[in-house]
Amino acid sequence: MASTSSGSPGWQERLRDAVALAGSQHGSFAWIVDGNYEKSECGSGAERRLPSLSVRGMGPVTLPLGRESAAALLSAGSPAPYGHGLSTVLDPEVRRSTQLDAAEVELDAGWREEELAGIVADACAALGVRSPSSVRAHLYKLLLYEPGGHFRPHRDTEKEPGMFGTLVVQLPVAGGHEGGELRVRHAGQVRVWRTAAGSQEPAALQCAAFYADCEHELTMITSGLRAALVFNLVRTAPGAVPRPPPQGHTGAAEALMAAVRAWEAALAAAPEGAAARLRPDALRAIPLVHQYTETNLSFGRLKGRDAELVGLLCDCEALEVHLALIARNVSYTVVDERWEYERRKRCGFSDALYDDSGDDDEDEDEDDEEDGDEEDRDGGRERSYDSETGAELEDCVWDRVTTQLWLSRQGPEEELKALELDLTSVTLGGCGDGEAQVGGIFGAKPDRREYEGYTGNTGPELAYWYYRAVVVIWPRARGAEVRTAAGVGAVLVALERLLAERDRQLQQLQLQQPGGDEAEAAGEPQHQASAPPRDPGKHGKGPEDWEGGAGDQLPQLVAAVGRLAEGRRGAFAGESWERGDLPARALRALVSPPVLAWEGGAGRGASALRLLSALARSGAVRSGSFIAAIASAASALSVPAFDDAVVALVARQAVSQTERCLQLATEAAAPEELRGRLAGALMEALISGGDAGSGGGGDAAARGGGDDSSGSDVTDGSDVGEPVGAGNGGFAALKLDQVVTLSKHVCAGAAAFRAHLPAFCAAVLGRPDCQALLPALLREAAVAEAVRAREPHATRLAEARAAELEAVVARGRPVPSWEQPEARLPGYPQVEAFLRGPEKRMVLAGLWKRRPQAQSWVDQHFGCCAGTRNGYSATARADGVGTRAYVTIVKDHRLHGERVRQYEQTVAELEEVRALMGDSRPTEAAAAAVQSGADSAAGASRSRPAGRPSKRANVPKAEPRSKRRRTSST
Numbered sequence: 025m026a027s028t029s030s031g032s033p034g035w036q037e038r039l040r041d042a043v044a045l046a047g048s049q050h051g052s053f054a055w056i057v058d059g060n061y062e063k064s065e066c067g068s069g070a071e072r073r074l075p076s077l078s079v080r081g082m083g084p085v086t087l088p089l090g091r092e093s094a095a096a097l098l099s100a101g102s103p104a105p106y107g108h109g110l111s112t113v114l115d116p117e118v119r120r121s122t123q124l125d126a127a128e129v130e131l132d133a134g135w136r137e138e139e140l141a142g143i144v145a146d147a148c149a150a151l152g153v154r155s156p157s158s159v160r161a162h163l164y165k166l167l168l169y170e171p172g173g174h175f176r177p178h179r180d181t182e183k184e185p186g187m188f189g190t191l192v193v194q195l196p197v198a199g200g201h202e203g204g205e206l207r208v209r210h211a212g213q214v215r216v217w218r219t220a221a222g223s224q225e226p227a228a229l230q231c232a233a234f235y236a237d238c239e240h241e242l243t244m245i246t247s248g249l250r251a252a253l254v255f256n257l258v259r260t261a262p263g264a265v266p267r268p269p270p271q272g273h274t275g276a277a278e279a280l281m282a283a284v285r286a287w288e289a290a291l292a293a294a295p296e297g298a299a300a301r302l303r304p305d306a307l308r309a310i311p312l313v314h315q316y317t318e319t320n321l322s323f324g325r326l327k328g329r330d331a332e333l334v335g336l337l338c339d340c341e342a343l344e345v346h347l348a349l350i351a352r353n354v355s356y357t358v359v360d361e362r363w364e365y366e367r368r369k370r371c372g373f374s375d376a377l378y379d380d381s382g383d384d385d386e387d388e389d390e391d392d393e394e395d396g397d398e399e400d401r402d403g404g405r406e407r408s409y410d411s412e413t414g415a416e417l418e419d420c421v422w423d424r425v426t427t428q429l430w431l432s433r434q435g436p437e438e439e440l441k442a443l444e445l446d447l448t449s450v451t452l453g454g455c456g457d458g459e460a461q462v463g464g465i466f467g468a469k470p471d472r473r474e475y476e477g478y479t480g481n482t483g484p485e486l487a488y489w490y491y492r493a494v495v496v497i498w499p500r501a502r503g504a505e506v507r508t509a510a511g512v513g514a515v516l517v518a519l520e521r522l523l524a525e526r527d528r529q530l531q532q533l534q535l536q537q538p539g540g541d542e543a544e545a546a547g548e549p550q551h552q553a554s555a556p557p558r559d560p561g562k563h564g565k566g567p568e569d570w571e572g573g574a575g576d577q578l579p580q581l582v583a584a585v586g587r588l589a590e591g592r593r594g595a596f597a598g599e600s601w602e603r604g605d606l607p608a609r610a611l612r613a614l615v616s617p618p619v620l621a622w623e624g625g626a627g628r629g630a631s632a633l634r635l636l637s638a639l640a641r642s643g644a645v646r647s648g649s650f651i652a653a654i655a656s657a658a659s660a661l662s663v664p665a666f667d668d669a670v671v672a673l674v675a676r677q678a679v680s681q682t683e684r685c686l687q688l689a690t691e692a693a694a695p696e697e698l699r700g701r702l703a704g705a706l707m708e709a710l711i712s713g714g715d716a717g718s719g720g721g722g723d724a725a726a727r728g729g730g731d732d733s734s735g736s737d738v739t740d741g742s743d744v745g746e747p748v749g750a751g752n753g754g755f756a757a758l759k760l761d762q763v764v765t766l767s768k769h770v771c772a773g774a775a776a777f778r779a780h781l782p783a784f785c786a787a788v789l790g791r792p793d794c795q796a797l798l799p800a801l802l803r804e805a806a807v808a809e810a811v812r813a814r815e816p817h818a819t820r821l822a823e824a825r826a827a828e829l830e831a832v833v834a835r836g837r838p839v840p841s842w843e844q845p846e847a848r849l850p851g852y853p854q855v856e857a858f859l860r861g862p863e864k865r866m867v868l869a870g871l872w873k874r875r876p877q878a879q880s881w882v883d884q885h886f887g888c889c890a891g892t893r894n895g896y897s898a899t900a901r902a903d904g905v906g907t908r909a910y911v912t913i914v915k916d917h918r919l920h921g922e923r924v925r926q927y928e929q930t931v932a933e934l935e936e937v938r939a940l941m942g943d944s945r946p947t948e949a950a951a952a953a954v955q956s957g958a959d960s961a962a963g964a965s966r967s968r969p970a971g972r973p974s975k976r977a978n979v980p981k982a983e984p985r986s987k988r989r990r991t992s993s994t
């Protein structure tokens with residue numbers, strides 16, 4: 025491992041050595057004060073007085089605890105459970121002690137404020153806790169252990185927000201106790217508190233404190249009674265990003281900086297490869313030594329050694345530092361079918377977790393033998409057993425590693441989860457020599473087990489979960505490369521942060537120079553990505569002007585956005601431009617003053633143009649926010665090439681994204697002139713189909729302008745270069761509501777839209793479904809207004825509708841009749857004929873063997889809606905028994921009622937249309953007149969004039985009973 029794959033020897037070793045130096049000053053994972061606190065080497069040397077203790081229902085309790093008060097406490101308390109998964113469980117095999125809740129116990133205020141605070145301060149110092157002033161000890165329980173009392177190895181759950189550790193203060197008891205060693209383990213080390221020594225001394229105060237993720241156990245109390253107060257150690261304020269210790273780390277810092285420089289050089293020397301691929305050497309992960317969860321992992325809450333390491337890394341300006349929580353999930357099938365997970369668990373099959381070998385040496389390295397599973401050889405075949413349950417494991421179903429949480433120093437950064445760290449290859453020092461086996465990184469003991477019994481198609485499975493927090497670093501100068509691999513979201517987050525930082529700097533600058541352009545500055549809001557000021561001059565020449573080199577990354581991030589937009593398809597590492605607001609955010613960032621200032625005069629707007637063109641080609645103009653961003657960008661830029669590209673975009677996507685294009689052409693934020701061109705391009709694409717020269721809207725750019733004129737890769741399937749006749753092409757594909765929306769603009773919108781009114785009306789009339797469009801169009805206020813104003817083209821729409829309605833009205837009000845000429849009942853011609861004919865009633869027999877069959881026939885053909893769907897209205901009922909089952913069908917007037925309703929609607933609509941057109945003739949008479957004129961002209965007399973009494977003879981009102989017939993079918 026003398027050289028790295030990048031060919032520059034040793035950057036990785038140097039990095040590892042520098043990082044190792046950071047471990048030298050860290051606090052211990054556990055702090056133990058045996059015997060009298062006063063004598064302790066860790067303590068401040070002050071004698072710690074005993075608390076005045078009082079218990080609800082008992083009053084003051086004198087210390088050391090006497091026999092009587094001990095008995096009273098034991099009867100006031102209850103057996104202590106332990107946390108198992110999400111619940112708490114009582115199991116004397118795992119834990120045997122008596123507890124009193126904090127609410128039952130009172131400690132005098134003086135003791136809490138002086139003695140306890142002092143103990144906490146000493147504990148924090150020993151554990152290496154940063155900003156100890158925000159740490160408090162909250163009493164959790166008073167515990168009593170009688171002979172046989174113990175607590176098997178466990179980790180403490182973090183019981184309240186901010187809790188990171190446990191403090192145990194042992195109270196003296198008359199006669200003391202024997203046995204009871206508290207053993208705290210962490211990273212292969214163990215620290216032991218022999219709690220018996222001095223446990224009876226009147227003034228003795230012994231304590232221990234440890235990080236809650238450290239495994240600990242209390243071995244058996246063999247005689248006497250042990251009493252202890254257990255406190256949660258809680259951070260009451262969010263911790264800051266850890267700082268390295270003030271002195272003594274210069275060597276480490278210098279070594280680190282040198283290593284990072286070597287790393288940068290190695291990366292610069294090696295080829296970059298595909299844009300969206302992360303090079304194996306681009307970043308490194310260093311596992312943290314403590315355990316963290318999704319809720320407690322943060323820069324401010326790192327523990328002991330981890331805090332010191334991360335402090336050192338954060339102090340190195342050349343590095344970007346992140347935290348990630350990685351989970352490994354391994355699942356096995358379980359061999360023994362009869363094996364019952366719950367039963368084994370109840371029987372306390374957890375001996376492998378309990379090691380009572382009397383390992384007395386403090387600070388001794390231990391073999392980590394509390395493994396998740398043990399191996400055994402069985403006739404040559406390797407068998408694995410789960411150590412907690414004894415289950416025999418068979419095949420590994422899966423073994424996968426996922427990122428649960430990703431934190432940058434500014435907070436969670438979801439986007440970087442997409443990097444999907446492969447810890448076997450990116451762990452510092454873990455490359456190439458097998459050191460970084462996945463199992464090694466995650467530890468042998470699972471943090472969580474999950475058993476799933478037999479399901480429909482799989483046997484029982486046992487799943488293990490392992491969690492490992494890591495600190496991830498990469499050279500800041502290479503940030504854009506790493507983020508590119510995570511996708512456009514990750515790149516944008518960094519770019520936006522950079523821009524915000526620039527804002528902050530400029531704001532500060534303005535505060536510092538109140539003279540000069542003060543008035544102007546006051547009038548100009550600081551740039552917001554959404555509303556950039558138009559004068560970039562004040563934003564300096566470029567990122568090289570930025571304080572502290574903060575602008576260094578700007579060019580790379582801007583380039584990364586462009587590259588990702590042009591993207592090799594599928595190379596987005598789980599990200600895509602479709603998600604969220606990415607196109608809009610990207611465009612806003614690219615037209616922000618700092619970016620424009622960097623691009624300079626001639627290149628101004630080039631990145632925005634590149635983005636727009638690339639996204640337009642891939643059809644990603646689907647979001648409303650992107651449209652708004654395009655409009656603002658155009659007005660921020662005032663760059664003709666950009667405007668041309670926007671026009672080309674609208675021309676290209678008019679058919680597939682009509683609403684969006686319309687939104688763009690009417691977006692108030694867009695410059696007015698551009699809006700006019702967009703309206704023209706849109707209408708042309710939809711209606712005239714490139715028929716150049718239509719007034720106001722004709723725009724060459726709509727078909728060939730901008731830089732994205734290739735047209736060959738249009739994904740929406742429309743070819744705007746081909747002339748499309750009125751009513752064809754784009755317009756034919758528009759939905760009703762789209763046509764209505766367009767009508768508002770062509771009747772009452774901007775001039776560029778209104779110029780297209782004639783073509784629009786012609787296109788509407790040219791559509792085969794024109795009569796379906798017209799009612800909605802004529803009801804649209806802008807169209808109605810145009811008709812009222814006798815605008816000739818809009819009037820043609822009204823005329824066309826009126827003609828259609830008149831024809832219907834002229835046929836007269838529907839006459840009541842039992843005839844239902846549109847009735848359909850396939851398979852039953854005789855029934856169909858009856859339904860179409862004038863008879864009201866029919867009896868059908870001989871078709872069924874049993875009445876239920878007849879009933880289901882009725883349900884099928886005369887049940888809810890069946891008739892209405894098939895052009896008839898009748899009810900039917902089944903009667904009779906066995907083969908004599910029959911069905912009686914009786915027509916009703918629902919169908920006729922519906923026809924009348926429709927007719928009345930037609931009359932009403934015709935009245936409305938006539939009113940619009942200023943025609944006040946009585947509708948039915950007028951229509952009839954029109955129609956009879958037409959009829960007589962054609963020599964036909966099919967219709968009756970409206971208002972004439974209907975032919976009652978047609979309508980058999982009630983049929984005499986005797987006339988009923990049975991129609992039998994053979």
Ligand SMILES: O=C(O)CCC(=O)C(=O)O
Nearest residue numbers: 167180192206242252254
């Ligand atoms: O009794 C002790 O010293 C330790 C108790 C303990 O580990 C716990 O309550 O979680």
Ligand SMILES: [Fe+2]
Nearest residue numbers: 179180190240
């Ligand atoms: Fe504990």
